[in-house]
Amino acid sequence: MIAKWIRAFGLFWFDFIVGDDWRLAFGVIAGLGLTAILAHAVSVAAWWAAPVVVIAVLVWSTLLAGRKARKA
């Protein structure tokens, strides 16, 4: 009973945060992670990294959804 409740609770938050496509959440982690590495480990201007990665993943994910919808 408790395990079932914990599973449902976890699934609710996964769906609430990750949503329709896991690639978007992955892109956010990758973009912000790259920014942090560039800013702290390499010490170069890092402001461009998150927008480039995130926008690229958004375009990819949306076009992929469009292609899948046309095939269906």
Added chain:
Amino acid sequence: MSAGFLFVAVFLACVVEAVEALTIVLAVGLTRGWRAPAYGTGAALLVLAVVVAALGPALKLIPLHTIQLIVGGLLLVFGLQWIRKAMLRASGIKAKHDEDAIYNKEVAAASGVATKAGTFDSYSFRIAFMGVLLEGLEVAFIVLTFGTTQGNIPLAAIAAAAAIVVVVGIGVAVRAPLAKVPENTLKYVVGLLLTTFGLFWGAEGAGAKWPASDASILVLLAILAALSLGVVQLLKRGQQAHAEPAAPTVTPEMSQS
């Protein structure tokens, strides 16, 4: 970011969520009576108040850079989902959000569940509670994140309350789902705003310094808007090419005949 920008962003986001919650509560309330949905709505608001009261002060204890990183990341995740859906809807690939259709579906579901006379309508309570809680969680999240990052939770809360008062006021007056609210366009705009602020705060939290400081927000917003409109055009073209049957090949001989 100016206080006006904060107010508009939170207000628009909360209008969208309030319209969705109102549709659910109206559907069960008008179909099965108001007592249980009113209790359900009240209980959900109570839970949300506890969430905000608990998380609000706790967020203030976390260092600003960490807050910016977490808040920016979450705003990005939500914003990107909203923009993606909005682009797919604008290009005709995904069905548009239709409050009338959702309302009718909820009414049909509510009409099909029997109640015993004289007993508390637990079905209506549960539907209203879940609807308000789920949509309200997003409102609470937006208020807390925007408010904390800008150091102005009261203004964010006022913007959210104003949105709820306006939507509920109109809903009570017309006693019908607010289908005329341009919800799909609003979601597009809100998705752009959430993504823009998410990128700005998230990157700052990760250690980046924006070259134009706060003015970078407007540049990011313009780039995202232009790119997303470009993707919509691409998707529309793909849809048209897929829908049109292959044109017959016309040879010179055929065209002459």
